[in-house]
Amino acid sequence: MKRRHFLAATSVALVLPQLTSAAAMKRKVAVIGHTGRGNYGHGLDTVWRQIPSTKIVAVADANPAGLAQTLTKLKLKQGFADYRQMLSQVRPEFVAVAPRHVDEHRDMILAAIESGAKGIYCEKAFCRTPAEADEIIAAADKTGVKIAVAHRNCYQPALQQIDQLIASGELGKLLELRGRGVGDRRGGGEDLWVLGSHVLNLVNYFAGAPKSCSALMLQDGRHVTAEDVKPGAEGLGPLAGNEIHARYETEKGIVAYYDSIADDGTNRQGFCLQLIGGKGMVTIFLDQNPIAYFTPGNPYLTAKPRISLPITTAGVGKPETHPEISKQVSNHVRGVEDLIDAVDNDRQPLCSARDGATVVEMICGVFASHVAGGKTIDFPLQPRGNALGDW
Structure with a gap:
């Protein structure tokens, strides 16, 4: 993710950007869902009704009952069983690729690109393999279409306040990043x-x-083997393990860790990313409000009581002056507005296809390292598939 894109998207104001081009004309939107196979994600169908400059003109859903329900929900008359037919007939400017199941994303995105769409908003996870991401990015680069991936937490303006904590030295030397999954039954x-x-x-x-x-995958405490690999839920492809420990070396020289253990006892409260510095620690709680807290002081000294200060759009320990932003992030309004602005100003969205592809590669890197016996695997990955499927 390019920091300059984040600043460009948020420097005008903390409120949603006011679009200046074609503001008086409704922009045509088509929604692709699939009831029973990921449905419509986390509101990727309804978000467009909250954007004054857009109008949903059609929806596609291969499930007849789901299509009928969605037509009623979105107050539409035009519905299709085949999303390719919809895209061909409607020729929308924007397309929502909404299903949570990942295995259809590649085909849906490529079809939207081929139809002439200018902007695509896609549910995460982006796609199943780096190879699929390569295909999507190549097609998008050829046509100039802008693709945004719905990693909504990166649209939080509070991230700028964390940037300032790092830049000012108040956090101290950034020692490491530590991330955890939700740790429920899906752990691993x-x-x-x-x-x-x-x-x-x-x-x-x-x-x-x-x-x-470099990574380790476990199943009930033992190393995952090829016999453990099964088709993953939500169209994720080959999958295994109820415990994962991963280590990443990064471009800035900071080592980052990610851990996930099924039923880890945290009651879903460990879902976070921690930035550990010599003078304090920032904890980003994903999809919560406030999203982040700063705990000043040496993180390895426990003699003194620790105070955690909320990080808001106004600053560390300050009251939130824009309470509407949290809702705008969670319901994807900020993400969609950023995509529209990216189309109008010919820039990449804050969370672009390349950002989504990086995440896919980081995930598949875990699989590749484990299959290689925990060996450190360099990026870009070679080969570009899911190593569990070739094991």
């Missing part, structure tokens, strides 16, 4: 894909692109 490989992708996206933001990965 599924947690890495479905929720860990949010954590890895923020690792990319703060530490830069990953240079290498």
Whole structure:
């Protein structure tokens, strides 16, 4: 993720950017969902109704009952069983690729690109392999279409306040990043894909692109073997393990760790990324409000009581002056507005296809390292598939 893109997207104001081009004309949006196979993600269908400059003109859903329900929900008359037919007939400017199941994303995105769409907003995880991401990026680069991936936490303006803590030296030397998954029944490989992708996206933001990965995958305390590999839920592809420990070396020289253990006892409260510095620690709680806290003081001294200060858009320990932003982030309004602005100003979205691809590569790097016996695997990955499937 390029920091300059983040600053460009948020420097005008903390409120949503006011679009200046074609503001008076409604922009045509088509929604692709699939009831029973990921549905419509986390509101990727309804978000467009909250954007005054856009109008949903059609929806596609291969499930007849789901299509009928969605037409009623979105107050639409035009529905299609085949998303390719919809894209061909409607020729939308923007397309929402909404299903949570990942195995259809590549085909849906490529079809949207081929239809002439200018902007695509895609549910995470982005796609199943670096090879699929390569295909998508090549097609997008050829046509100029802008793709945003719904890693919504990166749209939080509070991240700028964390940047300032690092830049000012108040956090001290940044020693390491530590991320954890939700740690529920999905702990391990599924947690890495479905929720860990949010954590890895923020690792990319703060530490830069990953240079290498070394990892260990366990099943009930023993090393995962080829016999453990099964088709993953939500169309994730080959998957295994209910415990994962990964280490990344990054572009900025900061080492980042990611851990996920099924039923880890944290009651889903460990889902976070911690930035550990010599003078304090920042904890980013994914999808919560406030999203982050700063705990000043040497993180390894426990003699004194620790105070955690909320990080808001106004600063560390200050009251939130824009309470509406948290909702705008969680319901994808900020992400969609950023995508529209990226189309109008010919820039990459804050969370672009390349950012989504980086996360996919970080995940597949875990699989590649484990299959190689825990060996450190360099990026870019070679080969570009899912190593569990070739084991």
